[in-house]
Amino acid sequence: MTTTLNTTLNNTTENKINTEERIKIRDIEMVDVIVMTGSAISAFALSYFFFQILLPVSGALGFLVCWYVFFNIISTVAVWELRGAVKAKDHLARVFIWTGGMAAVVPLILVLGYVIGKGYHSLRPQFFTQDQKYVGALSKSTEGGGAHAIVGTLEQVGIASLISVPLGITTAVYLNEVKGRLTKPLRMIIDAMSAVPSIVAGLFIYAAWILALGNQQSGIAGSLALAVLFLPTVTRTSEVVLRLVPGGLREASLALGGTEWRTTSRVVLPTAKSGLVTAVILGVARVIGETAPLILTVGGAFVMNSNPLSGKQDALPYFVFRLIRFPQEAQVQRAWTGALVLVILVLVLFVIARAIGGRGPDHISRLKKRRLKRKGLA
Amino acid sequence: MSVVGQSAPSDIGTISDPDVVVHPVVRRSGVDRIFRSVATSSGVITFILMGLIGGFLLLKGYDALKVAGWGFLTDSEWAPDQGGKFGIAAILPFTVQIALVALFIAVPVALSTALFITEYAPRKLRRLLTAMIDLLAAVPSLIYGLWGLFYLQPRLITLSKWMANHLGWIPFFHVDNQYGTSLGIFPSSTFVSGVIVSLMVIPICTAVMREVFSQAPPGEREGAMALGGTRWGVVRDVVLPFGRGGIIGGSMLGLGRALGETIAVTLIISPAFTAKWSILDQGSNSIAALIALKFSESSTFGISALMAAGLALFIITLLVNAAASTVVSNSRSGSSTEI
Numbered sequence: 001m002t003t004t005l006n007t008t009l010n011n012t013t014e015n016k017i018n019t020e021e022r023i024k025i026r027d028i029e030m031v032d033v034i035v036m037t038g039s040a041i042s043a044f045a046l047s048y049f050f051f052q053i054l055l056p057v058s059g060a061l062g063f064l065v066c067w068y069v070f071f072n073i074i075s076t077v078a079v080w081e082l083r084g085a086v087k088a089k090d091h092l093a094r095v096f097i098w099t100g101g102m103a104a105v106v107p108l109i110l111v112l113g114y115v116i117g118k119g120y121h122s123l124r125p126q127f128f129t130q131d132q133k134y135v136g137a138l139s140k141s142t143e144g145g146g147a148h149a150i151v152g153t154l155e156q157v158g159i160a161s162l163i164s165v166p167l168g169i170t171t172a173v174y175l176n177e178v179k180g181r182l183t184k185p186l187r188m189i190i191d192a193m194s195a196v197p198s199i200v201a202g203l204f205i206y207a208a209w210i211l212a213l214g215n216q217q218s219g220i221a222g223s224l225a226l227a228v229l230f231l232p233t234v235t236r237t238s239e240v241v242l243r244l245v246p247g248g249l250r251e252a253s254l255a256l257g258g259t260e261w262r263t264t265s266r267v268v269l270p271t272a273k274s275g276l277v278t279a280v281i282l283g284v285a286r287v288i289g290e291t292a293p294l295i296l297t298v299g300g301a302f303v304m305n306s307n308p309l310s311g312k313q314d315a316l317p318y319f320v321f322r323l324i325r326f327p328q329e330a331q332v333q334r335a336w337t338g339a340l341v342l343v344i345l346v347l348v349l350f351v352i353a354r355a356i357g358g359r360g361p362d363h364i365s366r367l368k369k370r371r372l373k374r375k376g377l378a
Numbered sequence: 379m380s381v382v383g384q385s386a387p388s389d390i391g392t393i394s395d396p397d398v399v400v401h402p403v404v405r406r407s408g409v410d411r412i413f414r415s416v417a418t419s420s421g422v423i424t425f426i427l428m429g430l431i432g433g434f435l436l437l438k439g440y441d442a443l444k445v446a447g448w449g450f451l452t453d454s455e456w457a458p459d460q461g462g463k464f465g466i467a468a469i470l471p472f473t474v475q476i477a478l479v480a481l482f483i484a485v486p487v488a489l490s491t492a493l494f495i496t497e498y499a500p501r502k503l504r505r506l507l508t509a510m511i512d513l514l515a516a517v518p519s520l521i522y523g524l525w526g527l528f529y530l531q532p533r534l535i536t537l538s539k540w541m542a543n544h545l546g547w548i549p550f551f552h553v554d555n556q557y558g559t560s561l562g563i564f565p566s567s568t569f570v571s572g573v574i575v576s577l578m579v580i581p582i583c584t585a586v587m588r589e590v591f592s593q594a595p596p597g598e599r600e601g602a603m604a605l606g607g608t609r610w611g612v613v614r615d616v617v618l619p620f621g622r623g624g625i626i627g628g629s630m631l632g633l634g635r636a637l638g639e640t641i642a643v644t645l646i647i648s649p650a651f652t653a654k655w656s657i658l659d660q661g662s663n664s665i666a667a668l669i670a671l672k673f674s675e676s677s678t679f680g681i682s683a684l685m686a687a688g689l690a691l692f693i694i695t696l697l698v699n700a701a702a703s704t705v706v707s708n709s710r711s712g713s714s715t716e717i
Contacts, residue, residue, distance in 0.1 A: 092610075093613065094609065096490060097493050097497075098498065100494060101494030101498070104487055104488070104510070104511060104514065115521060118528070166420075174418055175421070178413075178417045180418060189424060189428050190424060192699055195695050196638075196692065197639070197640065197692070199669050200691060203684070203688040207434040207437070207685060232424075259406070259407050259410045260410045261413040282516065286516055289517070291520045317518060317641075321645075325645075339521055339524055343518075
């Protein structure tokens, strides 16, 4: 009963009434468009009048704010006059919610645009191949590069993923497939762990790995700190992905005599594969920009050290963080270049994750299709 | 759902009796037992890790805590290496102030973004916006800090000045400075860092709220529509009451995140060690930023003191987050919304 009602209501556009005329639920009608346009124009005129003629002030931001306020007042009054108080409130709420939705996006565009604009001047191919060995604080910002930092970041994040991804996914498997007495408290602990501030993760590794075990600051210490931050992210997101695997598949496998291990490894995990990969890549994208734990753990360096196990190492975010606070213009410029590379890394990871995550579990890649064809299955 | 259950054919007789729970006989192979124990032990490792974090911070911070005693909570200076007093009495209020400023901006924006995504946006825009919010969460806080320092701060301080001049009667905005209210006193303030931190809180709040809003019962939503309600009516009377737990919980998760934010705050603030009401003028602090700034110049004892501060931050974020998860999970059970 309820389901049929839902579907008919959801598909109102396809729901045919006797007259064979399609009914569309429309929030916005012609009147609204006219009212909005009119209000926008008159609000513009009014704020121009106030700004340029009455008050001796100027400024684009003030003008826009003024315009926005006048637009809201005028259009609300107009809607009120035409269609009553209820519609007017609806209209006002709509305007505010649209504004809020845009307010979340505008800073993102500004941030990315600003970093790109600041960073691209000095981005040269050698940024990826050279370190800062022969670079002084006063040499030109295009000299030298951040290869040592990029290598450090890739190694640290790589080791962190090697630790956290298997551990996180097995924990998610425990939470969702094995289940046991620990399930509930474990879920709470993982929630709590994902709230651990990144600097605290760094402090913990400093206390445990460096102070208590007597190691030096190195790439591996940074990896461990990143792993602490990475683990709860991977666990939570993979648990959500595993939960989406339909129970029928599990039951079918068990009913055919599959063991629990086989069910998980041959049915559940392959079904959730694209989701898991997305979860991991998004997690990497977040961890790759972490700076705070690295301040305490990697030590920082200006020369290439590709051995994460010993000696101080640099990381791209830490490189940016140190250089941006130098007084020399060239150093600050180098930091912006590093920031741009960092943003590009994050964006690339993000796009890859999106591209993979967009595919459903039944997606068959070109490679797989060929393999299936060879076996004569497709 | 229950209707379907009752109307199902009842000729299965014995099994359909809801009181009889059927326990299937499970015979696990050796591989299965290994699999189960591996999965369980990885869960246990997570437990141990969490215990270790608290344990090591306490262990290494103990020296400093012993020296400071209760003064750790009541002193506002930070001079452990100079043999002076140290405590979080000034830093903690600053941390909370920054987080509250961030929430004050982030919660309304996140609320309307979540409503926009679930209720208002056309389908294509909805997917784009969801991706944008995810991206907002993926951009490193370092980048926000840089942007805030170089781009936003010079623009924001004119707003600070305006607020100090016109809203100075509110204690938070009151600026009492010998230089008057020239622009030079407004950078590196609690307000500026709070605004930057809000950008990092918005995605978290939005994600939680969006999830709860999208679970608002379609029956009640359609009922409200069918009774002639406007879209705002549906939002106000169905979606918002249903999602109240999500709004509170999401905001608290955001609070936890804001309290622990390090890099952006470190870049913006100039450290201050006297608590004050005013959020607009120069000088602020946070526990995380203190650790990041003082770490390299501290001796063993100084680091011990920082560990104690880190422990305090750890405990606070844990408490906030535990409260938030309880609120969110209670709201998700949706006991009052069954139709």
